[in-house]
Amino acid sequence: MKLLELEITNVRGIKSLVIRPQGQNLLIWGPNGSGKSAVVDSIDFLLTGKISRLMGPGTSGISLARHGPHIDATQAEAFVRAVVELPAAAHPVELRRCMDTADQLECDADIELLRPILGLAERVSMSLRVGRS
Secondary structure, three states: OEEEEEEEEEEEEEEEEEEEEOOOOOOOOOOOOHHHHHHHHHHHHHHOOOHHHHHHOOOOOOOHHHHHHHHHHHHHHHHHEEEEEEOOOOOOOOEEHHHHOOOEEOOOOOOOHHHHHHHHHHEEEHHHHHHHH
């Protein structure tokens, strides 16, 4: 999968961000508190409907509903959208997930094209939650 565009709106510490790597390698760097982890959390949320850093041992009292959206936004205003290139798809695919419907991934192509990627993302997310102590 190649990331062509990533839009993050009202997720964690990010009010609005659009990144357009156009399938190229992407490096995110900056000082503490600048939003690097929020970008990773957003991709995690887009692919799994969860933010693994907010789950698992040691995170009691933290929830996606309360701690996923930006402090100034509601769940309905918090979403992640991406345009990706998939080897099996003839055209770029748009994905979107909103915090108020976190269990629903919107996709403008056959969702079966994404099954291997979504399965891998879920396994990685689960291993991060289980491995945290």
